[in-house]
Amino acid sequence: MGDLLNKEISKKSDMGKKIVDSRKTYSYADDEVVIELVTKQIEQLEKEKKNWVIEGFPRTRKQALCITKMDFIPDCMILLDVADKLTKQRVRENLTSDEAVVKIEEGLIEATVENAVQEYHVHTDGVKDIYKGMTSVIDGNKRQDVVLQEIARILKLKKVNAPRRAPK
Numbered sequence: 317m318g319d320l321l322n323k324e325i326s327k328k329s330d331m332g333k334k335i336v337d338s339r340k341t342y343s344y345a346d347d348e349v350v351i352e353l354v355t356k357q358i359e360q361l362e363k364e365k366k367n368w369v370i371e372g373f374p375r376t377r378k379q380a381l382c383i384t385k386m387d388f389i390p391d392c393m394i395l396l397d398v399a400d401k402l403t404k405q406r407v408r409e410n411l412t413s414d415e416a417v418v419k420i421e422e423g424l425i426e427a428t429v430e431n432a433v434q435e436y437h438v439h440t441d442g443v444k445d446i447y448k449g450m451t452s453v454i455d456g457n458k459r460q461d462v463v464l465q466e467i468a469r470i471l472k473l474k475k476v477n478a479p480r481r482a483p484k
Contacts, residue, residue, distance in 0.1 A: 317372030320353045321345060342411065342420065342428050343435060347378045354379075358388065369471075377442025384446065393447045394467055395440070396456030400433055407432050 325332040331349045338345045354373055361368045374380040383390075398406075407429045411420050420428050444451060452470045456463055 317350070317354070317370060317375075320357060321350075324349075324353060342407070342432050344375055344439065347376055347382075350375070351379055351382050354383070355386065374443055374446075376439040377446060380443045380446040390447070390450070392470060393443075393451040394470055395444070395451050395453045396463065397453050398456035402457055403433055403436070404429050 321335050325335050331352070334349050335345045344350075350373065354370060357370070358368060374383055408425065410416060411425055411428060454463060454466045454470070458466075
């Protein structure tokens with residue numbers, strides 16, 4: 317998802333400007349913007365008859381409902397379960413690194429970190445509710461190579477020859 321957002325920012329489009337505005341507060345991009353970008357991406361991949369994985373989507377209940385109403389049925393959803401302490405550390409590092417896309421005033425960093433974690437929990441609970449029974453949870457506190465192996469294992473287990481869209 318991040319790549320799609322960055323690509324839109326580089327186009328300097330109206331949607332790209334909205335994404336930049338949300339990044340200034342380290343908050344989620346507007347649902348309508350995200351949904352439009354993802355829909356275009358999925359349609360292009362399906363036109364090319366390619367399978368697809370979208371990392372970081374859906375992030376909100378509204379996004380999950382929208383993709384469901386479009387008759388896209390995911391083979392599986394993978395949720396990386398990361399402890400709040402580690403998430404806060406990673407957000408803090410993102411905000412204070414030299415390569416930080418978002419520059420936050422020093423005095424606002426801790427409040428921004430707390431808000432980011434709270435926003436994540438509020439939205440993720442809605443997504444989990446929509447995809448109850450088809451979500452695989454992975455311990456995201458483990459080393460990256462271990463997490464990637466687990467994701468690959470789940471994707472191999474879930475590989476099916478089902479249609480990409482529900483029949484009409």
